[in-house]
Amino acid sequence: xxxxxxxxxxxxxxxxxxxxxxxxxxxxxxxxxxxxxxxxxxxxxxxxxxxxxxxxxxxxxxxxxxxxxxxxxxxxxxxxxxxxxxxxxxxxxxxxxxxxxxxxxxxxxxxxxxxxxxxxxxxxxxxxx
Numbered sequence: 537x538x539x540x541x542x543x544x545x546x547x548x549x550x551x552x553x554x555x556x557x558x559x560x561x562x563x564x565x566x567x568x569x570x571x572x573x574x575x576x577x578x579x580x581x582x583x584x585x586x587x588x589x590x591x592x593x594x595x596x597x598x599x600x601x602x603x604x605x606x607x608x609x610x611x612x613x614x615x616x617x618x619x620x621x622x623x624x625x626x627x628x629x630x631x632x633x634x635x636x637x638x639x640x641x642x643x644x645x646x647x648x649x650x651x652x653x654x655x656x657x658x659x660x661x662x663x664x665x
Contacts, residue, residue, distance in 0.1 A: 549632035550643035552651075560648055564627045566661045570597065570619035573627065573658070577615055580653045587613070603631075605642050610634045613646060624663070627654065 552561045566573050574594060581587045581601050591600040597617040604610055611633050618626040629650055631643040655662055 548635070548637065548639045548643070549630070550639075550647055551630045552628045552647060560651070561644075564651055564654060565620070565663045566625050566627070566654075566658050567623055567663050568625055568658065568661045569623060570617055570625045573617055573625040574599075576657055577617065577627065577654065580650070580657060581615075584653065603646060605633075607642075609639070609642075611639075611643060611646055613650070615650070 550561070552563055554563050556562050568576075571594075574597075577599060578589065578592065581589055581599070586603050588602045589599065590602055592598075597619070599615040599617075601613045601615070602610060603613055611631055614630045616628045616630070618628070620626055629647045631646045633639040633643060
């Protein structure tokens with residue numbers, strides 16, 4: 537976590553993907569249709585304090601949310617859902633802080649928090665890439 541805080545001194549964004557070096561930032565895959573994963577993701581964001589859903593574009597697979605940090609900064613969080621096939625969906629997250637200063641690792645922690653909640657809720661459907 538110290539490494540993430542140090543990286544966060546200069547960087548104010550974080551993203552996930554298949555090629556992420558950190559295993560916690562790897563794309564998540566679920567054995568569910570995109571529509572069901574969509575419902576679960578929006579439900580998690582609506583129930584989690586501090587998150588505000590701004591925009592949902594279901595046909596593109598993007599959910600835009602906003603989160604206020606403890607320090608009062610605003611993070612823009614974009615969740616992208618990809619329907620791999622009719623019964624497999626991938627979820628990627630991009631989180632960026634507004635302003636020019638680094639984020640001290642808060643975008644990393646935001647992504648990890650969202651993934652933990654999704655993994656807990658969809659545990660029986662999670663599959664490896």
